[in-house]
Amino acid sequence: MGHSQKEKxxxxxxxxxxxxxxxxxxxxxxxxxADLMKEAGLTHGGFYKHFASRDDLISQAxxxxxxxxxxxxxxxxxxxxxxxxxxxxxxxxxxQHRDAPATGCALVTLGAAAGRGDQHFKEAYEKQVRTYLxxxxxxxxxxxxxxxxxxxxxxxxxxxxxMSRAVADKNLSDELLATVAGLLKNGGSRTSxxxx
Numbered sequence: 001m002g003h004s005q006k007e008k009x010x011x012x013x014x015x016x017x018x019x020x021x022x023x024x025x026x027x028x029x030x031x032x033x034a035d036l037m038k039e040a041g042l043t044h045g046g047f048y049k050h051f052a053s054r055d056d057l058i059s060q061a062x063x064x065x066x067x068x069x070x071x072x073x074x075x076x077x078x079x080x081x082x083x084x085x086x087x088x089x090x091x092x093x094x095x096q097h098r099d100a101p102a103t104g105c106a107l108v109t110l111g112a113a114a115g116r117g118d119q120h121f122k123e124a125y126e127k128q129v130r131t132y133l134x135x136x137x138x139x140x141x142x143x144x145x146x147x148x149x150x151x152x153x154x155x156x157x158x159x160x161x162x163m164s165r166a167v168a169d170k171n172l173s174d175e176l177l178a179t180v181a182g183l184l185k186n187g188g189s190r191t192s193x194x195x196x
Contacts, residue, residue: 012050015040019061020068025102028058028113059117063124065106070131072105077139085139085153086185092157093181098164098173107132107154108161129154156180 018039022031033054034044051057073088080087091097097104107128114125136150160180164173 008049011040011042011046015042015047015050015057016061016064019057020065020106021102023058023061023113024065024104024106024109027109028062028117031058033057055118059121059124062106062110062113062117062121066110066124066128069105069107069128070135073132073135077135085136085141088136088139089153089157089181089184093160093164093177093184095174095177098161098177101165105158105161107158108165111158111162153184156184 015036019031019036022036033047036057037044037047047057051060073092076091077084077088079091092105101109107125110125114121117125132154133147133150136153137146140146140149142149157180160176164176167173167176
């Protein structure tokens with residue numbers, strides 16, 4: 001690959017990473033081409049050297065944002081060697097994840113957009129859902145119920161994070177995270193109140 005081709009590839013990758021971060025934080029309708037290109041240190045006119053359209057960029061950036069979550073989920077599971085499922089739940093439903101949507105799981109911010117998106121967008125979203133389901137099922141203690149448990153867990157993780165970011169009351173937000181985490185780790189039983 002020639003020097004200019006390497007630069008073009010690096011520029012394209014930089015725009016994709018910036019767009020991926022922005023759509024996780026703001027959704028797919030907010031990022032404008034001019035702002036993305038400026039942040040990447042490129043001119044607005046250079047956009048079409050890299051992407052066919054804004055929709056093309058958003059679709060590709062969404063795929064990047066979704067794929068970046070896999071490594072984070074796996075790292076979260078490995079942090080607690082004795083109870084990897086609990087470690088993953090704690091990381092996902094932690095305040096740090098809630099408060100940093102730009103670097104958080106894209107399943108939370110991109111679900112509605114994927115539902116309205118094109119086939120490529122839906123396939124990228126589905127790929128990540130399946131990846132997370134496989135990861136969660138592999139952490140399950142009950143192999144017969146692993147897939148169903150993984151579906152319930154992933155749905156609760158994404159839903160609780162979405163709601164905790166959306167409510168105005170900080171105490172309710174904290175309670176949502178703590179309660180759902182406690183219930184997931186205790187198999188749906190609330191044997192002791194979660195720490196808020």
